[in-house]
Amino acid sequence: MLTNLSIKNYALIDDLNVSFPTGFVTITGETGAGKSILLGALSLVLGKRADLSSLRNKEQKCIVEAEFEIDNYGLQPFFKENDLDYDRQTILRREIHPSGKSRAFINDSPVTLDILSSLGNSLVDVHSQHQTLRLTENEFQLKVVDALANNDNLLDDYRQVLDGYKAAQRDLRSLLDFQSQAIKEHDYNSFLLHELQSTDLREGLQIELEEEYEQLSNVESILETLSQSDQLLNDEQLGILTRLEELKRAVQNISGYGNNFESLYGRIQSVMIELDDLSSEMDILRGGVEVNPQRLQEVNTQLQMLYDLQKKHQAANIQELIAIREALSEKVGKVENLEAQITSAQKAVEDKEAVLHKLAVSLRENRNAVIPKLKNMLQDKLSHLGMPSATFKIVLEASDNFRLNGRDDLIFQFSANKGSDYGELKKVASGGELSRIMLTIKSILAKYERLPTMIFDEIDTGVSGEISNTMANIMEQMSRSMQVFSITHLPQVASKGETQFKVFKEEFDGKTMTRIKKLTEDERVVELAEMLGGKNMSDSALAHAKQLLQVP
Structure with a gap:
């Protein structure tokens, strides 16, 4: 208030x-x-x-x-x-x-x-x-019927299901829109995906290929360097290992003279072991290096394919290509699984529509049950407001659409006089009649809901x-x-x-x-007397005012 x-x-x-x-x-x-x-x-x-x-x-x-x-x-x-x-x-x-x-x-x-x-x-x-237009609106008229039908809880359930129904419709529409667009792109995406899948994309692949390419491209230089290194280590006269053997024997003669000399001898032995191991590893490497133009061409082709794919997809490295491949795989997979999703979404819409229809029918049944009562209440109250011949024709018709308040169209027609045709309120009722009808409806509503x-x-x-x-x-x-x-x-x-x-x-x-x-009470008497007889109040006007206020 x-x-x-x-x-x-x-x-x-x-x-x-x-x-x-x-x-x-x-x-x-x-x-x-x-x-x-x-x-x-x-x-x-x-x-x-x-x-x-x-x-x-x-x-x-x-x-x-x-x-x-x-x-x-x-x-x-x-x-x-x-x-x-x-x-x-x-x-x-x-x-x-x-x-x-x-x-x-x-x-x-x-x-x-x-x-x-x-x-x-x-x-x-x-x-x-001047504000009776709302009375002629279908939404307001249904609100009056629903108040008498005590439809509040049923309407809450209906609107909750309606929200879910609309959400399911949006999901289905989204899938159909996606399908429409995805089908256009599906062939191209499938081609791109196949292209990426045909290359063994894995982390580190590019580095491995680039290293292999460098080795195959420089095989002669590598072999020459390894041969020279072997000669430097193993030459019978001047090789490092030969001279180091001489050094080892010389220091061995003094290794017994103290810990320092023994340590020195040990370190020389360690160097000899390391160099001997190094010589063996270079032998292995030299044995594994060979001139292979065919493999060089294969590696070059693979690298070029990687470079072309990176350029084509604007990827900075192989990791980004892998991410693009996964994204394309998801897109292609979605399209291929879309029919099942659409079927599931359609069923969700149909299930919710069935529940919604059932609730809408319940609303209509409740409304139809109270319409005769509403007509009688309106006509009875209006007869006391100077409209004794006022009658209503109130009919519910099923609508094709689910609305916020159900699935009904309310035909609310009025006739003010006996023998007059029924018509829409806004067309056949005068302003004064609409005001009295609105007052009557509001007085009825006041009994059924908090206004x-x-x-x-x-x-x-x-x-x-x-x-x-x-x-x-x-x-x-x-x-x-x-x-x-x-x-x-x-x-x-x-x-x-x-x-x-x-x-x-x-x-x-x-x-x-x-x-x-x-x-105050006295001021009310004067005010009413003036309303009855003007500023020059008569005794009869004052008496009438007191009578209206029921004061002595």
């Missing part, structure tokens, strides 16, 4: 702060006093687009704050989803700056206008004769005193379970309010300002 409204620098309002109680609140005032301004300011804080022309002082910002008690609205998920601090006393604030910049806040946290508007729609429902604060803006315009009295009774009954405001020019309606506020103008320092005040 709306507990407090603060407005600064908006239209004819300089600085206004008013607290509102629970129950049925009526707001009265002369035409042009500023009731629409008050409603306009409230609309701003509920998310309506800002208009710079609404600033009273063009050099100062406009601030509108509305405080709500939201404990019973179940809005915790909304606050969590939008990363906002939840507080049972929640404040919505809107600032309009002279520059034209607009800012919105929920509990002092900046929010977008869409978030503010979304929360505002859950907190306040403003209804006037936000309701503001009826002069919906009683143009109706008779007796009918306005009935409308006031309906609003008073609604206010027993919710907060209801009625902005009215009719004393019969104003008198039904538990609390009455008056909107008026006053001049201060040569400027006209809109004010609002809560009326």
